Amino acid sequence: MQKYQSKILQDAIRLPAINWNLSFFGGHFQHVNAGWHVGIEQHLAFEVIQILSGQERVNLHRKSYLLTAGDILIIPPNLAHDITCVEEMDYFNFHFDLDDAGFIRLLIENGLIYYPNATQQNMALQPSLHALNQLVDPAMDYSFESKLLIQRYLTDFLLALIHQTNTHS
Numbered sequence: 001m002q003k004y005q006s007k008i009l010q011d012a013i014r015l016p017a018i019n020w021n022l023s024f025f026g027g028h029f030q031h032v033n034a035g036w037h038v039g040i041e042q043h044l045a046f047e048v049i050q051i052l053s054g055q056e057r058v059n060l061h062r063k064s065y066l067l068t069a070g071d072i073l074i075i076p077p078n079l080a081h082d083i084t085c086v087e088e089m090d091y092f093n094f095h096f097d098l099d100d101a102g103f104i105r106l107l108i109e110n111g112l113i114y115y116p117n118a119t120q121q122n123m124a125l126q127p128s129l130h131a132l133n134q135l136v137d138p139a140m141d142y143s144f145e146s147k148l149l150i151q152r153y154l155t156d157f158l159l160a161l162i163h164q165t166n167t168h169s
Contacts, residue, residue, distance in 0.1 A: 020099055024154050027094035029136045036085040045097035046107065047075040048157075050129050054089025058082075060112065070117025072125055074161070076108050092133045096154060103162065110165050121164040128157035 023045060029052075049058070051067045058065045058073060060081035067073055075081055077097075098104065107113070115122035131153040135146055142150075 021097075022099075022151065022154070023095075023097040024150060025095050027132065027136070027150070029090070029092050029133060031088075031090050032085045033088050034085055036089075038083040040080050040082045042078050042080045043075075043095055044077050045095040046077060047095050048093065048129075049073045049075070049083075050092045050133075052090040052092060052133075054091075055086040056089055056091065057084045057086050059084075065114060068117065070122065072113075072115045072122055072129070074107075074113035076111060076113075079112070092129065092136075094132070096158075098158065103158075106162070106165055113161075113165070115164075124160045124164055125157060128153045128160060132157070 025045070026047075049056075049067065049072070051069055051071045053069050055066060055068050058067060058075075058081055060075065060079055065073065066086065115125065132150065135142075135149055135153070137146070
């Protein structure tokens with residue numbers, strides 16, 4: 001980052017200008033029974049799945065993952081996947097995207113991000129995921145404050161994720 005060209009600001013130490021498009025969508029909590037199935041799909045954004053209880057199988061790239069309570073899976077954009085509930089289950093799910101090329105490249109280079117329950121990486125993401133899940137309103141009536149809190153907790157999640165990705169890649 002270059003210094004200001006203006007003489008009156010020549011000794012100023014700047015913060016970067018930020019003009020990002022941060023997207024959060026598809027966020028939901030759901031209880032499903034064994035056999036519930038989502039056919040093959042892929043998204044233009046990252047998908048986060050957190051299993052709260054029960055089990056689900058996620059098939060992607062000729063690999064299969066059995067997710068159990070507490071597990072977190074982050075599926076990168078454009079990766080085809082299907083999901084089947086193996087055992088009655090509660091889960092929390094959302095999609096996100098941020099138009100920062102360095103951040104996206106780092107996450108995509110790490111590929112599928114799977115953090116089993118109780119691992120250090122998983123534990124670092126739990127507080128923000130719990131906070132996001134607590135904002136789910138059965139009436140689906142969200143105020144401006146609720147939306148700001150979603151952005152705050154998503155930012156906390158992304159900070160923890162980037163830290164985990166940088167230190168464990």
